[in-house]
Amino acid sequence: MAKPSFPDASSEQVSSALRAAEKAFSVYRQLPGERRARFLEAIADGLERDAEKIIELANSETSLGLPRLQVELQRTAEQGRLFAELARTGAWLEPRSDEAEPERKPLPKPGLRSHNIPLGPVVVMGACNFPLAISVVGTDTMSALAVGCTVVVKAHHGHPATCEKLSTLIHEAAKETDMPDGAFSLLHGESHRVGRELVQNPSTKAVAFTGSLKGGKALATVAANRPEPIPFYAEMGSLNPLFVLPGALRERSEEIATGYVAAVTLSAGQMCTKPGMLVTIEGPSLERFLKQSVLVTRESSPVAMLNAGIRDNFEANVERFTKSAKLIAASEQAPNSSANEASCQLFVTDASDFLGDPNLQTEAFGPSSIIVRVKDEKALLKLANSLEGTLTASLHVGEGDCAIVDKLLPILESKAGRVLWNGFPPGVVPTHATHHGGPWPATTDSRHTSIGIFGYRRFVRPICRQGFPSP
Amino acid sequence: MAKPSFPDASSEQVSSALRAAEKAFSVYRQLPGERRARFLEAIADGLERDAEKIIELANSETSLGLPRLQVELQRTAEQGRLFAELARTGAWLEPRSDEAEPERKPLPKPGLRSHNIPLGPVVVMGACNFPLAISVVGTDTMSALAVGCTVVVKAHHGHPATCEKLSTLIHEAAKETDMPDGAFSLLHGESHRVGRELVQNPSTKAVAFTGSLKGGKALATVAANRPEPIPFYAEMGSLNPLFVLPGALRERSEEIATGYVAAVTLSAGQMCTKPGMLVTIEGPSLERFLKQSVLVTRESSPVAMLNAGIRDNFEANVERFTKSAKLIAASEQAPNSSANEASCQLFVTDASDFLGDPNLQTEAFGPSSIIVRVKDEKALLKLANSLEGTLTASLHVGEGDCAIVDKLLPILESKAGRVLWNGFPPGVVPTHATHHGGPWPATTDSRHTSIGIFGYRRFVRPICRQGFPSP
Numbered sequence: 044m045a046k047p048s049f050p051d052a053s054s055e056q057v058s059s060a061l062r063a064a065e066k067a068f069s070v071y072r073q074l075p076g077e078r079r080a081r082f083l084e085a086i087a088d089g090l091e092r093d094a095e096k097i098i099e100l101a102n103s104e105t106s107l108g109l110p111r112l113q114v115e116l117q118r119t120a121e122q123g124r125l126f127a128e129l130a131r132t133g134a135w136l137e138p139r140s141d142e143a144e145p146e147r148k149p150l151p152k153p154g155l156r157s158h159n160i161p162l163g164p165v166v167v168m169g170a171c172n173f174p175l176a177i178s179v180v181g182t183d184t185m186s187a188l189a190v191g192c193t194v195v196v197k198a199h200h201g202h203p204a205t206c207e208k209l210s211t212l213i214h215e216a217a218k219e220t221d222m223p224d225g226a227f228s229l230l231h232g233e234s235h236r237v238g239r240e241l242v243q244n245p246s247t248k249a250v251a252f253t254g255s256l257k258g259g260k261a262l263a264t265v266a267a268n269r270p271e272p273i274p275f276y277a278e279m280g281s282l283n284p285l286f287v288l289p290g291a292l293r294e295r296s297e298e299i300a301t302g303y304v305a306a307v308t309l310s311a312g313q314m315c316t317k318p319g320m321l322v323t324i325e326g327p328s329l330e331r332f333l334k335q336s337v338l339v340t341r342e343s344s345p346v347a348m349l350n351a352g353i354r355d356n357f358e359a360n361v362e363r364f365t366k367s368a369k370l371i372a373a374s375e376q377a378p379n380s381s382a383n384e385a386s387c388q389l390f391v392t393d394a395s396d397f398l399g400d401p402n403l404q405t406e407a408f409g410p411s412s413i414i415v416r417v418k419d420e421k422a423l424l425k426l427a428n429s430l431e432g433t434l435t436a437s438l439h440v441g442e443g444d445c446a447i448v449d450k451l452l453p454i455l456e457s458k459a460g461r462v463l464w465n466g467f468p469p470g471v472v473p474t475h476a477t478h479h480g481g482p483w484p485a486t487t488d489s490r491h492t493s494i495g496i497f498g499y500r501r502f503v504r505p506i507c508r509q510g511f512p513s514p
Numbered sequence: 515m516a517k518p519s520f521p522d523a524s525s526e527q528v529s530s531a532l533r534a535a536e537k538a539f540s541v542y543r544q545l546p547g548e549r550r551a552r553f554l555e556a557i558a559d560g561l562e563r564d565a566e567k568i569i570e571l572a573n574s575e576t577s578l579g580l581p582r583l584q585v586e587l588q589r590t591a592e593q594g595r596l597f598a599e600l601a602r603t604g605a606w607l608e609p610r611s612d613e614a615e616p617e618r619k620p621l622p623k624p625g626l627r628s629h630n631i632p633l634g635p636v637v638v639m640g641a642c643n644f645p646l647a648i649s650v651v652g653t654d655t656m657s658a659l660a661v662g663c664t665v666v667v668k669a670h671h672g673h674p675a676t677c678e679k680l681s682t683l684i685h686e687a688a689k690e691t692d693m694p695d696g697a698f699s700l701l702h703g704e705s706h707r708v709g710r711e712l713v714q715n716p717s718t719k720a721v722a723f724t725g726s727l728k729g730g731k732a733l734a735t736v737a738a739n740r741p742e743p744i745p746f747y748a749e750m751g752s753l754n755p756l757f758v759l760p761g762a763l764r765e766r767s768e769e770i771a772t773g774y775v776a777a778v779t780l781s782a783g784q785m786c787t788k789p790g791m792l793v794t795i796e797g798p799s800l801e802r803f804l805k806q807s808v809l810v811t812r813e814s815s816p817v818a819m820l821n822a823g824i825r826d827n828f829e830a831n832v833e834r835f836t837k838s839a840k841l842i843a844a845s846e847q848a849p850n851s852s853a854n855e856a857s858c859q860l861f862v863t864d865a866s867d868f869l870g871d872p873n874l875q876t877e878a879f880g881p882s883s884i885i886v887r888v889k890d891e892k893a894l895l896k897l898a899n900s901l902e903g904t905l906t907a908s909l910h911v912g913e914g915d916c917a918i919v920d921k922l923l924p925i926l927e928s929k930a931g932r933v934l935w936n937g938f939p940p941g942v943v944p945t946h947a948t949h950h951g952g953p954w955p956a957t958t959d960s961r962h963t964s965i966g967i968f969g970y971r972r973f974v975r976p977i978c979r980q981g982f983p984s985p
Contacts, residue, residue: 048970073924114620141947149585153937155947162960267738271903271954272960360689432742437979456631461978466624474611478546478978483742489633489975490745497976504966506930507949 063225064164072191085216087123170253280406290441300335312410316468368392369399399411419496432482534696535635541660557685558594634719751877760913771806783881787939828880838871839863903953
């Protein structure tokens with residue numbers, strides 16, 4: 044049997060990459076921001092220059108489709124330039140100072156100046172579902188590099204060739220802009236051993252991970268049990284509930300049903316913000332809503348998932364749903380569909396069945412969702428209160444819904460990182476005010492975002508200089 | 515045998531306090547900032563009103579002395595008012611927004627508005643050494659209350675009566691300003707069980723702890739292993755090294771020696787920033803420095819520590835020092851000294867002995883310190899590089915020391931949360947630019963400060979509202 048093209052990194056290769064990252068850190072962190080900005084811009088330029096080749100490669104490994112990957116590449120390049128600007132302006136330093144008061148009684152007050160400094164080498168483990176924006180050159184890597192951290196990326200085994208290509212591009216950019224050796228490196232590691240060793244290595248000072256709850260939990264434990272525990276930022280699973288309130292259901296049931304199914308099937312349901320459930324109150328408008336949902340689902344085409352393993356997992360998950368929920372619609376698969384192809388599946392259940400079955404409360408990565416009928420406002424609030432942490436929650440609001448919004452919104456804000464008004468996730472670009480995070484188990488650290496400019500805050504800490512001479 | 519005056523909280527009392535804190539949270543977090551500001555101001559007013567009684571009680575339980583406790587009380591009241599102002603202005607909300615671009619291509623961009631929200635009920639476990647500023651009404655409690663978190667404090671068993679008095683004062687302030695029941699409560703718990711149960715309780719959303727490395731580590735593990743892990747902020751032990759560079763030693767050896775011993779003996783060496791070690795290069799000025807250090811130490815009076823147990827721990831620690839370091843001076847104890855009284859003890863050792871003995875690299879809580887002689891600049895940098903994380907590091911700089919500062923400062927900044935220039939810790943008031951934190955094992959989370967205004971950031975997370983109608 045031929046060797047796999049991308050063998051797992053050996054323990055020695057893991058150590059060596061982190062030794063190099065630590066050595067490079069002492070130089071890289073002290074470079075002027077302008078130098079780091081040029082490095083990041085060279086990466087963004089490289090992405091655009093090689094766009095066609097990268098997209099083709101990513102599509103061959105993920106089946107995500109050219110249009111989606113084109114948008115993703117453009118967003119990744121744009122975000123790279125935002126982080127270059129962050130490095131250039133030094134806004135991430137967040138300086139603050141207190142003037143000295145040498146005459147103060149009973150004691151003189153020394154002057155204090157604080158600013159952020161980078162934590163050190165960062166390990167990045169990207170996602171299967173965003174081979175460009177949340178992988179080798181995504182927010183994690185670019186925000187860490189912007190603030191002076193060096194980076195070791197573990198390639199995702201779902202798209203190793205894309206990772207290699209992106210790594211080559213970063214190495215070229217590093218050479219072109221004269222960055223120290225070891226500022227960036229890529230390792231492959233399908234085996235859990237590689238991930239564990241990367242987290243355990245004493246040179247690693249923070250980890251950014253995007254993936255499953257199971258994987259995130261396991262590595263969070265490794266990070267917490269090191270002799271020197273380190274921050275471990277995982278973005279994991281999420282139900283992303285939609286709440287369709289009575290007024291909205293009355294006014295726009297068809298429109299909401301159409302938008303809902305579109306959000307469920309977007310990128311084969313492989314978005315971390317896919318709405319896994321929709322909650323609404325029983326009533327005359329519900330039938331219209333269900334009818335339209337069924338119609339749109341049946342009309343939707345089956346979709347190729349990232350790979351056969353992910354499709355099998357999806358099928359196993361929806362199979363488990365049938366214990367407590369009723370399948371009401373599925374997109375039709377051709378008899379000769381490929382091994383990766385999945386059918387969009389829509390379920391209906393009642394609040395008590397939903398609450399009684401933990402299976403239904405767990406993310407099924409893929410194009411499925413569960414409509415949960417509740418009998419009244421009280422039951423809706425109870426259900427909302429019972430939910431676990433989630434990346435997003437969405438509210439659909441119409442006339443007469445104000446009173447229930449006043450009660451529901453604080454609950455949803457206590458559960459979610461982002462709340463959408465009359466919208467469907469994702470529908471957002473990563474900028475200044477974005478927050479992509481949320482309470483456990485959506486992430487391991489609800490205080491931080493893994494998308495958008497403030498992603499850099501995961502990789503810095505303040506240092507305070509007291510009584511120093513004026514700079 | 516009479517019952518102890520402050521029995522440990524039962525498991526039921528722990529649950530009940532956190533149930534009440536959770537219930538109160540839903541009301542308290544939604545109060546206007548002005549209301550919370552008045553609550554905090556009423557606490558600060560109460561502190562000043564009852565200052566004499568509080569200080570007397572604290573002194574009887576801690577032996578810290580009236581002058582020190584007077585300053586501490588004043589600082590605590592002032593800090594309470596700073597947090598009241600934070601609640602009033604709402605600066606902690608840190609709002610940020612991106613305008614909607616409905617015409618944007620390929621997709622319209624929804625408007626985004628982010629701001630901070632409180633995490634939920636916070637558990638506070640204060641320090642033995644600051645019965646006012648880092649206890650029931652310290653930064654932890656006041657910053658959490660300012661941003662809308664409710665608080666359950668575990669009293670320190672070293673000063674339970676002071677804790678009770680402060681708790682009564684907070685309850686009075688809560689009544690006066692009409693706060694919801696359960697917004698604040700105090701429990702006693704000498705047994706580790708109480709601390710564990712407080713951290714494990716599902717209603718607890720964050721913990722602030724000040725104490726030993728051993729205690730902090732144990733509870734950090736409990737927090738990380740909950741079904742829903744929560745942020746655990748511990749401020750623990752620290753060596754707080756002083757680096758006296760050759761120029762400074764030449765120019766000001768007596769002055770530095772005097773300041774050093776004063777910092778070691780301040781509050782019986784029971785400051786978390788006590789310099790546990792001083793590093794300097796061998797040379798002709800060192801003798802003068804040592805002579806003065808010995809002189810000042812011998813002249814210093816023995817000091818009463820917080821209690822007999824803490825004194826016994828201190829004696830055991832310094833006893834262990836003698837394996838690899840030489841005692842060069844001690845303040846003289848009277849033959850009939852009290853059980854709490856400790857003698858200030860100064861040691862000298864060489865870099866290799868220091869590095870070879872883990873005992874010397876561990877904080878000894880109390881009035882002792884170790885002078886580490888290194889033979890040259892290279893050895894000094896090597897020693898600096900070998901240090902663990904620390905709250906503070908101090909540089910004493912004179913003519914001709916610039917070159918070594920350029921190399922040493924980045925190392926110290928990678929180890930410490932605060933670096934002092936020609937100063938001795940603590941020497942700082944908690945304000946805007948303060949940072950009291952540092953890499954493990956100084957704290958469990960180097961990104962945050964436990965003193966100063968930004969202490970509130972431990973208890974908030976961002977929420978993002980997308981596509982909402984204008985407020």
